[in-house]
Amino acid sequence: MVSFKQVHIPDGDLIASDGGVLKVGDHPVVGVLRGDGIGIDITPVMQKVVDAAVEKTSGGRRQIRWCPIYAGLEALQRYGGTDVLPQEAVDAIAHVKVAIKGPFTTPIGEETHVCLHCAHQQMHDGACDACKKTDGVAPRFRSINVGLRQRLDLYACVRPIRYFDGVPCPNKWADRVNFVIFRENTEDVYAGHDFERGSDVALAIIDLVKKMTGRDIRPDSGIGVKPISETGSKRLVRKACQWAVDQNLPSVTLVHKGNIMKFTEGSFARWGYEVATREFGDRFVTEKALWDQFGGKMPAGKILIKDRIADSIFQQIQTRPDEYSVLALPNLNGDYLSDAAIALVGGLGLGPGANIGTDVAVFEATHGTAPKYAGQDKVNPGSIILSAVMMLNHMGWNEAAERITAGVAAAIRDGHVTYDLARQMKSEGRTDVTEVSCSGFGNAVIDRM
Ligand code: NAD
Numbered sequence: 001m002v003s004f005k006q007v008h009i010p011d012g013d014l015i016a017s018d019g020g021v022l023k024v025g026d027h028p029v030v031g032v033l034r035g036d037g038i039g040i041d042i043t044p045v046m047q048k049v050v051d052a053a054v055e056k057t058s059g060g061r062r063q064i065r066w067c068p069i070y071a072g073l074e075a076l077q078r079y080g081g082t083d084v085l086p087q088e089a090v091d092a093i094a095h096v097k098v099a100i101k102g103p104f105t106t107p108i109g110e111e112t113h114v115c116l117h118c119a120h121q122q123m124h125d126g127a128c129d130a131c132k133k134t135d136g137v138a139p140r141f142r143s144i145n146v147g148l149r150q151r152l153d154l155y156a157c158v159r160p161i162r163y164f165d166g167v168p169c170p171n172k173w174a175d176r177v178n179f180v181i182f183r184e185n186t187e188d189v190y191a192g193h194d195f196e197r198g199s200d201v202a203l204a205i206i207d208l209v210k211k212m213t214g215r216d217i218r219p220d221s222g223i224g225v226k227p228i229s230e231t232g233s234k235r236l237v238r239k240a241c242q243w244a245v246d247q248n249l250p251s252v253t254l255v256h257k258g259n260i261m262k263f264t265e266g267s268f269a270r271w272g273y274e275v276a277t278r279e280f281g282d283r284f285v286t287e288k289a290l291w292d293q294f295g296g297k298m299p300a301g302k303i304l305i306k307d308r309i310a311d312s313i314f315q316q317i318q319t320r321p322d323e324y325s326v327l328a329l330p331n332l333n334g335d336y337l338s339d340a341a342i343a344l345v346g347g348l349g350l351g352p353g354a355n356i357g358t359d360v361a362v363f364e365a366t367h368g369t370a371p372k373y374a375g376q377d378k379v380n381p382g383s384i385i386l387s388a389v390m391m392l393n394h395m396g397w398n399e400a401a402e403r404i405t406a407g408v409a410a411a412i413r414d415g416h417v418t419y420d421l422a423r424q425m426k427s428e429g430r431t432d433v434t435e436v437s438c439s440g441f442g443n444a445v446i447d448r449m
Contacts, residue, residue: 006078007092012065015097015395017359020242022097024395026062031093035102036072036116037369038438042381043102045442049381049407050388052446053400062397067096071144072104073116073136082138084116085147093152093360100363100391102384104144105371113137118371145355148362149185154355155232156239157183157334159366160390161341161351166412168424169346177321177344180249182240183334185355187232188264190331193225228264228330230271237272239356240328241280244303247393249325251304252276252284255313255333268330269307276305310337317341350408352386354394361394363387377437380418382408385445407449416444 002009013025034043047066054062069092070078071085079086084104093099107114111121115137120130127134148154159181163174171177184190195202202223209215217223237254244252254273258266276284284305290296298304308316310333317324317337321344329337342351353366365384373379385408392401411417415425415433422435436444 002091002095004088004092007067007069007088009092009095010065010067014095017097020239020358022395024397026058027065028098028395029065029067029096030391031069031096031099032066033069033071033089033099033101034074035365035369036105037103037119037371037374038379039072039102039104039365039369040375041373041377041379041438042365042384043100045381045439046100046384046388048439049385049404049442049445050392050400053392053403053407053449054397056449057397057399057403067092069093069096069099071101071148076116076138077135084138084141085144085151090148090151093148093362097360098363098391098395099361100384100388101148101365103365103367103369105369106143106145107140112140114140117374119369145364149355152355152357152360152362153186154357154360154362155185156236156354156356157181157185157338158239158243158354158356158390159183159338159342159351160386161338161345163345164350164409164412166415166425167346167350167421168428169344171318171344171346173318173321174345177317177341179317179321179324179341180240180243180326181334181338181341182236182243182326182328183338184228184232184236184329184331186331187227187229188331189224189226191225191227193227195223195225197222226261226264228268230267233268233271233330234275235358237275237328238279240326241276241284241303241305244326245280245283249303250298251306251324252326252328253313253324254305254307255310255327255329255337256307257310257333258307259309265310265330265333272307272328273305276303313337314340317344350380350382350386352383352390354387354390356394361391363391363394377439378419379438380420381438381441382418385442403449404445407445407447410448411441411444414444414448417441 012027012029015028016023069089071089105116105119109121114121115128117133117136118131122129162178205223206217254269256265256269285302287306351366354363389401389404422433425433
């Protein structure tokens with residue numbers, strides 16, 4: 001029996017994972033990290049919506065047993081000290097396997113300290129100069145989100161992109177956008193092998209390249225190393241393919257810049273094809289086979305595996321969005337594409353997300369802590385609610401997930417929305433908008449699911 005100091009594992013069924021295939025009982029224990037700032041508002045609303053959907057779709061047979069896990073401000077308050085991501089939090093997430101989190105403060109400036117209540121940064125500990133609170137100032141630390149990804153090896157960053165009718169958006173084909181982006185989370189530029197011009201490492205690499213290949217690199221260059229491995233690429237594409245299989249989606253697209261970088265980006269695509277065509281029986285059909293063997297008509301029950309050059313995909317998702325359902329990308333391309341894609345459906349407000357590893361998955365609100373609104377029951381809980389939809393899909397509770405999505409769609413369509421969407425909808429001329437609070441939006445979703 002595993003025991004923790006502050007985390008209490010509630011009675012219920014621990015989720016088991018056999019190489020990523022989950023076994024989920026009727027009362028699964030699910031971790032919940034409240035988050036800083038507006039985490040206090042959005043996280044409980046999400047829990048209430050999920051509980052209602054599970055209750056409705058199972059007739060009371062199923063219930064999530066939430067397990068609070070402490071990071072950020074809550075970690076300082078619970079454990080004392082200054083560690084914002086205690087090992088116990090990481091261990092507890094690994095133990096329960098599935099968790100959902102609110103946003104966490106991340107220091108960005110040069111200051112030595114940051115306040116986890118209001119994100120103010122300053123040069124001393126003790127009380128916060130801005131909000132005056134005395135229990136939230138921590139010494140500078142690395143992002144909790146990055147820490148979780150690295151320490152739990154959550155190698156796939158997953159971002160579903162879809163439009164909700166009624167969301168103000170300049171893109172006239174927004175309603176055709178409905179795809180999921182799988183971005184590699186651990187290598188490529190994220191590996192951080194970046195060396196300053198003139199440093200020993202940069203100069204040694206320039207020298208080595210000259211010696212071994214005869215090629216010249218300007219001596220005043222900064223040098224970045226971009227590793228893309230077979231292991232990292234294959235496990236990412238495997239997740240993307242499995243998602244397409246589980247969710248009955250028609251295609252997986254490998255996005256790369258292999259026309260220029262053959263052995264990193266190009267290999268990513270090649271290894272991706274290997275995974276799709278060798279590890280999933282005969283579920284996947286390549287574009288070549290589609291024409292050679294099936295006369296261009298997709299056979300029933302099959303999934304198309306294709307690839308696109310990274311620059312062209314930015315056009316394709318605008319001009320032919322309905323041709324894409326799952327996209328798998330190395331880290332940097334995935335970073336750019338995720339941001340560009342979310343703009344196609346009206347911006348970040350409602351975008352959900354997850355970071356998924358082999359056995360462990362953490363679902364998350366994708367916006368920040370918006371500290372000026374914390375504790376006011378005002379902000380939009382849509383991102384974390386839709387992240388919970390992903391979590392329910394991941395657990396195989398698709399019916400509850402669909403109910404919530406339907407509830408969110410109906411609440412927006414009816415104009416029962418928080419201030420952010422209300423303001424935009426009114427400015428577009430809608431006259432039937434009812435501005436609701438954060439918890440009010442949760443209730444509007446529950447009433448409509
Ligand atoms: P932010 O996302 O907190 O705020 C940007 C703007 O969006 C603000 O105007 C804010 O009021 C608004 N906003 C954000 N979420 C909203 C919601 N749910 N409903 C309505 N409006 C919302 O970004 P920021 O101000 O740059 O960052 C604040 C803090 O959050 C920083 O410490 C930053 O590092 C951190 N952050 C965390 C995450 C994360 O944990 N995933 C992501 C981004 C930023």
